[in-house]
Amino acid sequence: MAIPALTPDQLDAQASQLYDTQAWQRIVSGWEHTAPEPVASPPDRTEPAHTQPPAEAAGDPSDWRSLLSVPVDRLIADTLRALPAAPPAERPLPGRLGAVLPDRVHAWRRVGQTDLRPSVHLGHARQILAEWGWQNTPYRLRNARGARCVCGALLTAHRLGYGSAATVDRAGAWLITELRSQGWPGLIGPWNRAPGRTAADALALIDAAARRAAAAGH
Numbered sequence: 001m002a003i004p005a006l007t008p009d010q011l012d013a014q015a016s017q018l019y020d021t022q023a024w025q026r027i028v029s030g031w032e033h034t035a036p037e038p039v040a041s042p043p044d045r046t047e048p049a050h051t052q053p054p055a056e057a058a059g060d061p062s063d064w065r066s067l068l069s070v071p072v073d074r075l076i077a078d079t080l081r082a083l084p085a086a087p088p089a090e091r092p093l094p095g096r097l098g099a100v101l102p103d104r105v106h107a108w109r110r111v112g113q114t115d116l117r118p119s120v121h122l123g124h125a126r127q128i129l130a131e132w133g134w135q136n137t138p139y140r141l142r143n144a145r146g147a148r149c150v151c152g153a154l155l156t157a158h159r160l161g162y163g164s165a166a167t168v169d170r171a172g173a174w175l176i177t178e179l180r181s182q183g184w185p186g187l188i189g190p191w192n193r194a195p196g197r198t199a200a201d202a203l204a205l206i207d208a209a210a211r212r213a214a215a216a217g218h
Helices: 008-019 022-030 061-067 072-082 096-100 103-110 118-132 150-159 165-181 188-193 199-215
Strands: none
Touching: 008 150, 008 165, 008 188, 118 150, 118 165, 118 199, 150 165, 150 188, 150 199, 165 188, 165 199
8 A cells, every 4th residue: 555655744744735725724724613502582471370391391302401401412512522623542552662764664453444534543643652762853754762752753653554635635734733832834844843842842742732622524
């Protein structure tokens, strides 16, 4: 199976281009808006004073919905958005030797793998940074110890069998979406290489982007 030989900077550029599309902006803005809450109609003053409680009056099992001030669909949607991103399925990473080997050596791990949501792909990228390490050497996917930059972790996750090339682009676009919400105007690579940046910052960025993607159903 052919694996795109992208560099971290090429992935960065592709993710930025996806972020700038109108389709992506509709995804980003659409999930944050819900339908307006319906206005309750005034009570019927002609109703007899001794009516049964709503749950008992009609005997209809759906009557309990009338007790809610917020539509049920909205309650469900809000609950789903509050859920954290699903953790990646348990599949141990190759050991330290695997971290320093070329990614093409791990191509066999893609056999039989299905595609993933971007939020799950980001979870695997986080695992790579946490276990193999984070680095901020300019224009390098990894350093001599096998540590990855943020974009390098996305690419490595893909090459280890976690998500398609399109999923990698969408995961990168969610990272850029999160960076924009934090006020960063540039790409992921310059953020990764900024003076004072730490591994904890990189992990926190991926966590926040994964939560944002999961909240949008991605």
